[in-house]
Structures are given as C-alpha cells and as structure tokens.
Amino acid sequence: MRRVGARVWIARIMLTWAVISAASLFVTTPAQFYIVRFLLGVAEAGFFPASCCI
Incomplete structure (x- = not known):
C-alpha cells in the first residue's frame, strides 16, 4: 500500500469485491x-x- 497509496489500494479492493460479488x-x-x-x-x-499502515 505504501507504493501505490491508500486511494488506489482501496479502489482496487472495492473493484475486486464488486466483481466477486457480481x-x-x-x-x-x-x-x-x-x-x-x-x-x-x-x-x-x-x-x-x-x-x-494509515
């Protein structure tokens, strides 16, 4: 997370979560x-x- 930042990390998690939920x-x-x-x-x-890490 320190390399990419919190915004990108959480956005990736939410996108992954949405795809798996769908x-x-x-x-x-x-x-x-x-x-x-x-x-x-x-x-x-x-x-x-x-x-x-936040």
Missing part, C-alpha cells in the same frame, strides 16, 4: 458458493494492510 449471481451449487465466499473473504482481507 459473480455470486451465477452460483448454482454449494461448492461454487463456498468458493465465491472464500474469494470474497480474500478480497476483503486486503483492507487489513490499509488499516495498519
């Missing part, structure tokens, strides 16, 4: 649901470095 529209099986929820958690984990 992908949840196409979930049809429980396995797909677990995969999408895991990826959503990974995307949200990007907020942790931002909260520690």
